[in-house]
Amino acid sequence: MAKQPAAIVGVGQTHHRAKREDVSMAGLCREAIDRALEDANLSLEDIDAIVVGKAPDLFEGVMMPELFLAESLGAAGKPLLRVHTAGSVGGSTAIVASSLVQAGVHKRVLTVAYEKQSESNAMWALSVPVPFNMPVHAGAGGYFAPHVRSYIRRSGAPTHVGAIVAAKDRQNALRNPYAHLRNPDTTVESVLASQVLWDPIRYDETCPSSDGACAMVIVDEDTAAASPNPAWIHGTVMRSEATTAAERDQVNPQAGRDAAAYLWKQAGITDPLKEIDAAEIYVPFSWFEPMWLENLGFTAEGEGWKLTESGGTAMDGALPVNCSGGVLSSNPIGASGMLRFGEAALQVRGAAGEHQVDGARRALGHAYGGGSQFFAMWVVGADRPTN
């Protein structure tokens, strides 16, 4: 049995900031939802079901916050699901929402993911002490820095490649009115001059901590017919592996490789570098751009940094990556994955504004989480899939 066709007809997001002190959690979500509904030319009454995603409940200190948010989100009297798959959650949530349409269960599904990181402190929430153990690494940066070092050793990449990514994404963010970090002066040199926080990761090579939300409206074929520019779903995938396992490849995880292979197959893509016009890849630390380029099969192993260094991932490159500014410019954790998926949809709808890639027809949205063991991805296209 084939999946029912599904398309994204509305995308909305908040203005992401370090502290959105002007809104409550419900207000933050509604800012994104209302924009997505307006984009879709639908209202909450038209929505059949709502799928909510966010990262750990300890971030906001509310257990299953979708319960208290239900009425404000317009979910009262409707089906409501809550997904939590670590950092990949924004992507996984979008995939679960898609499956409601692809399964033929619902016609118009609203999905929203958010994080209000300013309610607490992510470093604290991720490092609650475990008895008998010792807190050796320091938050997400401390977790990923050793693996970045492994990548540099393995690939022989020059040490300024991370700075190239950071400078590119921060410059891209200037074209995105919703981006959190907006610093026109960021250059490769300024990134290299910033403090080394978790050697080999520098301050300017890390993502910010943001308040923000992203919402999408995903609909069936009949509903999509009313949209001037639906983004059709050409493939979705989720893959998981263990956090720690003997000889697990933490630089180029098998779950990511397997996921990409399955995704390209679904979308009928044989040469992703040639056939994907824009990619929104989850890059919370700059070095993950070249690492994921390899993991996703855009380049051979060990060659990802060359594409980055040559400018191939810039707005005018062969594969524009993170034209929105990416996670490096806005990081409301639970929403970060959905922002990647949503930005990919905006590109193929020709609705990305100043960071639009001319003529983008197929785009990748990518998210990962935990210690690089959870992956969620989709390919969206301007054309209705033929398979």
Added chain:
Amino acid sequence: MSRTLSAPVTVAFDYTRSTGPVLGRFLTGLRDQRVVGGRTSEGRVVVPPPEFDPVTHQQLDDFVEVADTGTVTSWTWVPEPVAGQPLDRPFAFALVTLDGADAPIVHALDVASPDQVRTGMRVRVRWAAERVGAITDIACFEPAEDAPTGSATELGDLGDNPVTGVITPVELDYQYAASPEESAFYRAIAEGRIIGQRCPACGKVYVPPRSACPADGTPTTDEVELSQTGTVTTFCIVNVPFLGQRITPPYVSAYVLLDGADIAFLHLILDIPAEEVRMGMRVKAVWKPREEWGTTIENISHFSPTGDPDADYDTYKHHL
């Protein structure tokens, strides 16, 4: 001996919540000893005001002030209050419909026994002496059998110092237990030994041992005592201070692959300048004085260079 080790853990944080305009108005009112309700599109006065209208889904923008007296519409006895509840002696939680409101609010009712509560009884807000713009500005309700029936009035000016945020402390106590396999590991550590276990399916040696080998889903079994020397596979230098940190930066956090193990584990590298730590460096465990030992990985103070030549990259590259 118990099967597993356990120890208390407290998860505590003072959350800083921004309220948005609707809840901000309600909390501003409480600070000033006024109870603000919201009028929904159906004409119902609800306290606290819902942020968004249940029918139109628009943000609520019609507010009234209700009385601080009301009527109990349901109640329950709380024989054993838990930490953080409004009263630390037995009390009632009640649904109270304030005069002028059409829907009740949940709060505590200060009475000495269940005999003193009944549905329909009249009660009044007992205001907290110090009010900050929080639901706890209402200390509780108290009986007020002869209180005259109040009504809703138009909400006047709330002044120019509105509440926009509230701090909500969340403190939870847990008893954390290690798995049986981890418990065996920590008990060995308390004797100065580092043990792993072999997966019966794939043969890999896990340290600490696991309730399930992540490759096979099978518990690790055969115990293996591991060497106290190993190889740094990769590492980072932590220069950044963070909340809850117990080690002063800068320090090196490294994956150490003990000789005989098939998985590296994280620990500190000291006795060498951070910038001289290398991938492949050979290190050995340095233990704290025996009298400081417990069932914790912290018995190992850190790892220190052995001075031996670095391991060849090919010997550990598959552990990156």
Added chain:
Amino acid sequence: MRDVAVVGFAQRQMEEFDGSPTCVELLVPLFAECYEQTGWTRRDIGFWCSGSSDYLAGRSFSFVQAVDAIGVIPPVNESHVEMDAAWALYEAWLKIQTGEVDTALVYGFGKSSAGVLRRTLALQLDPYTMTPLWPDTVSLAGLQARAGIDAGLWDERAMAEVAHRSLTDAEKNEYAIRKGGSSVEELLARPMYADPLRKHDCAPVTDGAAAMVLAAGDKAREVCDRPAWITGFSHYVDPISMGTRDLTRSPSAARAAQAAGVDGVEVAELHAPFSHQELVLRRELGLADDVAVNPSGGALAGNPMFTGGLIRLGEAARKVWEGEATKVLGHATSGPALQQNIVCTMEGRN
């Protein structure tokens, strides 16, 4: 829609699990039971989905290590909901409906005893105007029970009758942690706890885990003599507010039942952690008088958080496998005072 059936189920319930809150140790033997029931290995499972809670465990990402119990080389198609595993089952059912996979294994786990459960659950409430008062689960259920008593919808005797029937039926359930030994009169003679609730009106704090296997079409028929075919699966949510809801009703439960279809149901396993909630659910689901409710003893006999709902569905499915019923209903609830509800109807076919 594809024909999808429950073909495997395993559970554990206990008063106090002494192991790690990751519950990996509990899950390994449950998966083994599911493999034995189906003759499959992990490689035959197309999709995995779990339900659990970080706040129950007291740490972020508490579900992450649970995937170790699967054995995840090669990597797996996997997801997680921060909900009772009954909703994980729904996500897995959806996945099969899309045609992407034909089989799924769903699991849930939780160590309720790690903290003070009724207090921890106060974190589910409105964080601005409710949680700072720490209204505990038992108190919120007490407000609901009183509302029904005051409205004349039920009384203490009706609640005791539910508890008595549950505890009596639980004597036949090897997994029940509270069971037997009473009469309605004796239960009514016991002291009030959280007036109007006595202790036996409240589900016991329970640790545990459960796993369930779903399969489509021939895959189901190959491994199960009498699969429990899913005929309806639906869920809804109500507003959380204790003030604006009619606490004696549960519109979301009623809608879920209407959508799933309850005609012909012979056995219903209802997830009612408090005795009066069974009475609310019976009415909202529109169950006929001759429907056998909670022959397992229900949640009053054992209610492991984030698994209690999935266990209801599993107990209902078993009745079909064993040929004791042709059409059954499993229900799960989440949130305070029956805020969110899911209904799954299943049938045996000859």
